[in-house]
Amino acid sequence: MDELDPKLTEVESYRIGESLYGLSLHELDGRIAAYRAEIARLEGERDKKSRERNAADALFSSKPT
Structure with missing residues (x-):
């Protein structure tokens, strides 16, 4: 976060x-x-985390051949 960004400061209020x-x-x-x-x-962040979780689930739930 940029503390000097006036938009950010305004929105945080x-x-x-x-x-x-x-x-x-x-x-x-x-x-x-x-x-x-x-x-x-x-x-956007929720979608990113969902994709990451799906990838991890696919990696760790795959059966070894």
């Missing part, structure tokens, strides 16, 4: 479930975009 009352439309759109990007990143 978001809290799921916090009040959205004082946010403008622009701010809400920004949060939606940030959360969508984070969801895509999480899904």
